[in-house]
Amino acid sequence: MxxxxxxxxxxxxxxxxxxxxxxxxxxxxxxxxxxxxxxxxxxxxxxxxxxxxxxxxxxxxxxxxxxxxxxxxxxDREGGLRVLRFGLPVLGMVAVAQWLGLYVAMALYLLVAIRWVGGRRFATGLAVALGVTFASFVVFEKWFGVPLLKGPLETLLGLG
Known part of the structure; x- marks a missing residue:
């Protein structure tokens, strides 16, 4: 404790x-x-x-x-486990972003957080993950003109 x-x-x-x-x-x-x-x-x-x-x-x-x-x-122990359930996916997102880019890492984080931590259906997690990632791309890359960390997938899709 x-x-x-x-x-x-x-x-x-x-x-x-x-x-x-x-x-x-x-x-x-x-x-x-x-x-x-x-x-x-x-x-x-x-x-x-x-x-x-x-x-x-x-x-x-x-x-x-x-x-x-x-x-x-x-x-306490239960509260610490709840913190870890949210904190570990965030650390995973930071690690994955270095290799796969921020957008892929964001989508994976949201999918894991919604499915694993939130206990929602896979389809719900996938829809939210893709929607938020797409909206973030539009806001940062297109509207604000702020390029975020890209990975090989974004480069392959011509977004990098």
Whole structure:
């Protein structure tokens, strides 16, 4: 079981890491103010300091309330399994998109999510997967002119 205390500390750790990465990224840049305005590292440096400070506050507050927070369950075994049932297909979509392109990965994700997670009929999942994928293609590629990651299938169909 994941309790609130551990979750708060994990969140503080992630935010601290993001802040530290921001500091590292802005270290090679000028972080001051020039005659023409802020220099390249001005905002990243300050946002990173704020993130690190916020992470420290979250960690201190969690530590001070650890007795109370440790008694608050955030997720149990059943809830964790539900999260995995949605999360694993998303990770699969990201992996598949690298090889087959975003549109194929999106269609496969929707089909798996609707059929496996949602328990709907295969025909329903296929119709939604193809419809949403086609609509996404039209909106991004045709209307907005934003090309998304293509794979061999899109190239074979002349869409790549």
């Amino acid at each position: 994941l309790d609130r205390f551990r979750l708060e500390l994990a969140f503080a750790g992630v935010i601290l890491l993001v802040g530290a990465l921001g500091l590292l990224g802005s270290a090679g840049l000028d972080t001051g103010w020039a005659s023409d305005g802020p220099q390249a590292g001005f905002f990243p440096f300050r946002v990173s300091i704020i993130l690190i400070g916020a992470a420290a506050l979250v960690a201190v507050n969690a530590w001070r309330a650890r007795g109370t927070l440790a008694a608050i369950p955030v997720i």
